[in-house]
Each structure stands twice: as C-alpha cells, then as structure tokens.
Amino acid sequence: MSALTTKETTSSTVSWLRSPQVKAMWLTLIAMLAILVITFPFVWILLSSLRSVENFLSLDLRDALPRSLDFTSYRLALQRSDLFLWMGNSLFVAVLTTCLSLLVSAPAAFALTRLRFRGKDAASIILVLSYAVPSIMLAIPLLVLLVKMRLNNSFIGLILVHATFTIPFTSWILQDFYRSIPTDLEEAGYIDGASLVRVLWHIILPLSIPGLLAAGAYSFILSWNEFLFALILLNSYDSFTAPVGVHAYFTARGADESMWAQLMAASVIVSLPSVLLFAYFQRYLIAGFLKGAVKG
Amino acid sequence: MAKIELQNISKTYPREAKPAVQDLTLHIPDGQFVVLLGPSGCGKSTTLRMIAGLEEPDSGEIKIGELRVNGVPPQRRDTAFVFQNYALYPHMTVAQNIGFPLKMRGLSAQAIRQRAEETGRVLGLEALLDRYPGQLSGGERQRVALGRAIVRDPAVFLFDEPLSNLDAQLRGDMRVELVHLQRRLRATFVFVTHDQVEAMTLADVIAVMSTGVLQQLGTPEQIYQQPVNLFVAGFIGSPRMNFIEGNLIAQDGMTFLKSDLLELPVRKCLPDLAANPQARIILGFRPEDAQLTPTGEVELKLELIEALGSQKFIYGRTSQGQQLVVGVDPKSHLAVGDVVNLTIPPDGMHFFDAETGTRLSRHQA
Numbered sequence A: 001m002s003a004l005t006t007k008e009t010t011s012s013t014v015s016w017l018r019s020p021q022v023k024a025m026w027l028t029l030i031a032m033l034a035i036l037v038i039t040f041p042f043v044w045i046l047l048s049s050l051r052s053v054e055n056f057l058s059l060d061l062r063d064a065l066p067r068s069l070d071f072t073s074y075r076l077a078l079q080r081s082d083l084f085l086w087m088g089n090s091l092f093v094a095v096l097t098t099c100l101s102l103l104v105s106a107p108a109a110f111a112l113t114r115l116r117f118r119g120k121d122a123a124s125i126i127l128v129l130s131y132a133v134p135s136i137m138l139a140i141p142l143l144v145l146l147v148k149m150r151l152n153n154s155f156i157g158l159i160l161v162h163a164t165f166t167i168p169f170t171s172w173i174l175q176d177f178y179r180s181i182p183t184d185l186e187e188a189g190y191i192d193g194a195s196l197v198r199v200l201w202h203i204i205l206p207l208s209i210p211g212l213l214a215a216g217a218y219s220f221i222l223s224w225n226e227f228l229f230a231l232i233l234l235n236s237y238d239s240f241t242a243p244v245g246v247h248a249y250f251t252a253r254g255a256d257e258s259m260w261a262q263l264m265a266a267s268v269i270v271s272l273p274s275v276l277l278f279a280y281f282q283r284y285l286i287a288g289f290l291k292g293a294v295k296g
Numbered sequence B: 001m002a003k004i005e006l007q008n009i010s011k012t013y014p015r016e017a018k019p020a021v022q023d024l025t026l027h028i029p030d031g032q033f034v035v036l037l038g039p040s041g042c043g044k045s046t047t048l049r050m051i052a053g054l055e056e057p058d059s060g061e062i063k064i065g066e067l068r069v070n071g072v073p074p075q076r077r078d079t080a081f082v083f084q085n086y087a088l089y090p091h092m093t094v095a096q097n098i099g100f101p102l103k104m105r106g107l108s109a110q111a112i113r114q115r116a117e118e119t120g121r122v123l124g125l126e127a128l129l130d131r132y133p134g135q136l137s138g139g140e141r142q143r144v145a146l147g148r149a150i151v152r153d154p155a156v157f158l159f160d161e162p163l164s165n166l167d168a169q170l171r172g173d174m175r176v177e178l179v180h181l182q183r184r185l186r187a188t189f190v191f192v193t194h195d196q197v198e199a200m201t202l203a204d205v206i207a208v209m210s211t212g213v214l215q216q217l218g219t220p221e222q223i224y225q226q227p228v229n230l231f232v233a234g235f236i237g238s239p240r241m242n243f244i245e246g247n248l249i250a251q252d253g254m255t256f257l258k259s260d261l262l263e264l265p266v267r268k269c270l271p272d273l274a275a276n277p278q279a280r281i282i283l284g285f286r287p288e289d290a291q292l293t294p295t296g297e298v299e300l301k302l303e304l305i306e307a308l309g310s311q312k313f314i315y316g317r318t319s320q321g322q323q324l325v326v327g328v329d330p331k332s333h334l335a336v337g338d339v340v341n342l343t344i345p346p347d348g349m350h351f352f353d354a355e356t357g358t359r360l361s362r363h364q365a
C-alpha cells in the first residue's frame, strides 16, 4: 500500500514537471531571455541616443535611463551629416536589389522545385553553398571583377554584388513557398491550356504574393544593412549608402561625447526602415492564403 | 468528341521497382462512359494522367481521336480533367475559375463572362459566380470543377475519383447528374474510382485493374456475372463471393467438388476437368445466388446475421469449418446458432483454375 502511494506521488511529481503549462512557462522564459540578449544592443542605442550629451559617458547607473527625452543628438546628426542623401542612395540600391532578386529567383525557384532538368541537383547545392562562403572571401575577387567591368564606384556594381547573396536567399524562401502550393493547381493550369510561363504568371505568382513579400522584405533589409561591400566599392562621399556614410562621417571626426550621441541617433534613424518593414511584413510569413485550394 | 486508344502502355516511375501500369491495351469508343475500377495503387490515376499528358508512358502508344498524342503536352490534347481535390484556383472567383480555360484560348473578357454565366446556370451556380472557392461547400466546389471542365467542349473528360470527398447523399446525387451530363454531351468520359458501386451505376463499360494490369473489360453485367478471374470475382460484389477450393471428381455419372472441408455435387459439368482429378479448382458463388432449401446439400451453422434493411446476409460455417456467406430473404426469421441447408444453383457457379486464377466456364467472356 505504502509502496503504491510513493509510486503515485513520484509519478505525479514527474507529470507535474512535464505538464504543458510548465513546459510553456519554460519555453516562454527561454524565449524572453533570447529576446533580451538580441534586442539589448538596439535598446541601448535607442536609450543612448535620447540621453543628454553631458552625461552620455556617465557610469552612474541613474544615468542609464534618459532623465528626459532629449532629441538634440538627432537634430545635430541630421544637420551636420548628409544622412538623407545616403539613405536615398541606400533606398535606390535596396529597391533595385530587391526587384532584381525577385525577378531572378521567382522563376528560378519554380524551376528548382517543379521542373525536371539536367544539373538541377547541382544547381540547388551551389545555391546553398554560395550562401555558406564568408563574404570577406569574395570581396577581393568581386572587386577585381567589377573594376574590370568598370562597375566599381557605381550603384549598378553594388546592386549586382548585393544580388549575389540576396538571390540565393530569396530563391530559398520561394522554393519553400512553392512547395506548399499543391501541384494539382499547376496541372489544372496545363490542362486548361496555359503554357509554363502562363501557369507561373496566372497561378503560381498570385498564390505566392505572401512569399514574394517576405522574400522581398528580407532582400531589402539585407541590402539596406550591407556594409562591407558598400565600403569597399563606393568611394565618393555623394554615393555612400547609409551605413557607409554614417561610418565615414563619424570616423572623420574625433570621438567626443556629443559625436557618440549623434552616432547613436544616426544609427536609430538608419535602422528605422528595416524595423518598420519587418514589423509590417512579418505577418506574411504566416500564410493562410492557400485555404480553399483543396478540399476543406 | 473522340475515341481513346491505349496500345501496350507501360509506365514505371523513376526510382520505383514495380511498374505502375503494365502493357495496358484499352480501346474506348467515342461517346462512352468508361470507368477504371480497382483498388488503391493499381495504376488508375497513372493511366488517366497519361491520357491527359501529365505523365508520359515509357512505351506504347496513346491516341485521342485519330491523333497520336505521345509527347504532345497537356495543353494541346484537348482533355478536361477533374481532380480528386478539385484543384480550383483559390485566388480566382467561381466565374474566373470557369472562364480560365477560355481566357487561355484568347477569348474576349465579355465572351468569357457570358460563357461562364451560361455554364454556371447549367450547374446551378448562378448565385455563387463572384465567390471564391474558399467560400464554397464541397459539393459547390465539385460543380465549379465540373463547370471548368465542360465550359470549353473538350474531346474527352477525365475524372480522378472526383466524388470521394463528398458525403454519401451528395455523392449519390452527383452520380445521377454525371450520367445525365454525359448523355447530354455525348462526350467520352473516363472516370477513375475504387468504389464498385460508383462504377456499376456510372459505367457503360468497366475496366477492372489490379497491380498495373488490366484484368477485365466489360459492361457492369458482364463483370458481375462472368468475372474472368479470381481477382475480379472477389473485387466485385459485396459481401465477397464465396470461394471453395478442391478437386472435381466424376463418380456414378455425377460430378463432385471434393475439398478438405466440403463435398458438393456439381450439376454443371466441366467434362474435361472432371476427367482429371489432379487439377485443383476453385468454385465461387455469390452470397445472393445461394438458396436456402431443406434439401440443400450444404449444412451451415449461423455465426453472424447482417440485416441491412432491404437485404439480409448470414455468415456461418459448415461442420468441417468452411466459412460461407449467404444472402437470404430479409423477412426471414433466423438466429445465430440455427442450422440451415443451402443449395447452389448451377447458374450461380463460377469455376476458376486454382493455380492461375482464370475462369474455367464454357461461356467465358
């Protein structure tokens, strides 16, 4: 009898530990920790940018949070540097990179998921591998190539370089998306008299809008934030993209306290488009769009 | 309108060991309603998809009308295909779905809308033309898929188990409608199903398939009354045909089927076989063909009674342990444990070669 009771209590303790609520609590805790670690730098930048310049470098804990919202740094950053010009350049580069990536990867991903052709497996593998090569290794060869093509110090050159890493990424996202579209729909299209191109245009692409938006948002953010190649390729002040411009402006001057605060403010301004874009488009990652295609 | 001819078609999918379809020859005359019937995985869909051009056969020839269509892409085969899951375009309205084949043929937007409306009216979809597939019931989606098929007058209609997602009531209604539709259009219909009742009610001609091989081609009556082999005999009919394996023995001018479990006088003679007691044969008879009579040769002890309202089946065992099913008068009063005598009329007897499974009757189909 007593043995039985002991057994029961142990098993109930264990089952309590394994209960869904406890599991959910743990997962939530871990997720919150991860979020904290990931967002801390950004939060710190945001807080610093709003701090008054005098106590920017103060080590007093009471100065960690800004005492009042002070936008002086934002005003100074915008007045003294050409932030808007650089952001305009970034916008141009990122938009064209995104268009180019989608234009290439939308049909490419379709071919890789749905068609049978020679060298398909090799193409898939190369696409993934190209993503695994550290970009610094590609920097010199790409630079040499672009100089030969007279595309260094031009947006076209930078867009092509950005496309080399956005296209594998968008292809990958779109392949995943296409796989979720029932093949019946394409076959119905062929039976109804549509060619391959028209099936892609009339059936696959409209159903892939959420996927295209997600892939587009990612490639825009990748291109917008890209620093290394933009730094190497662009060498006139007027053609800097936002990250390069911010870097150039602030390394050209001494690092006094007011400059640090302005740097933080500039960083916040430059990050804003990515953050907003992501906040807006993330809902498309959860696509319930295919509902009704098949039996319900 | 066109006939379909499949000549020695074989197909093995890449990286598969067994062929999905094997040396299939099937001639479908113009304007017939043909049902491909067989258990799941027997190659029905593959056959249908090869007619449509969604798969290419490894060998053999496919003709639609007078045209050899091997290598012709689906767009140019002029078939309509209704998929099991309907495959409606979820981002298009009902009218756009029905009109899509016309759009691909370059008709004007006005003409498309007009034809879509006509077709919608025929199928009772007038009120739903501007809805999306996601807003329709299963039966309504089925009609839209049908509308998309009939809107452009194709040479042949291909159906891959289109009714299997509907509830029983709707399925019955749709069967009747499909038969009417086919009569009205006088088009060639090829319809795939694993449901024998569906096949029996729809077909002019049934093609029974098993493991990629055509077993029998015939009218529903032929398939039911003269199955060419054990597979067809066992697959068609519910409950299943009874099978008794044994030897035929001639004795005192009578023929007996002698099995380990049963000895049965067989009035219908197969003289050449009776002369050869070595040959193992299988006697088959349908539950509904056996009759209960006090003088019946076989004694059956009842183990289960299945009353279906209009039909009643009794399941039982002979004293030696042979299991049999018999259809009886639904009003008869029988109970588990009762012993009945039954007789099998000669017309209800089917003989098969035990080794090859082929039919041995003289009036072989």
Ligand SMILES: Nc1ncnc2c1ncn2[C@@H]1O[C@H](COP(=O)(O)OP(=O)(O)O)[C@@H](O)[C@H]1O
Pocket (backbone or CB within 6 Å): B013, B014, B016, B019, B020, B038, B039, B040, B041, B042, B043, B044, B045, B046, B047
């Ligand atoms: N795309 C495919 N790839 C490989 N094997 C397949 C494919 N489609 C069907 N098969 C195989 O071919 C056989 C016939 O399939 P199918 O024609 O779909 O049968 P049915 O429609 O009669 O159920 C099955 O064994 C199935 O597993």
Ligand SMILES: [Mg+2]
Pocket (backbone or CB within 6 Å): B041, B044, B045, B046, B160
């Ligand atoms: Mg099938």
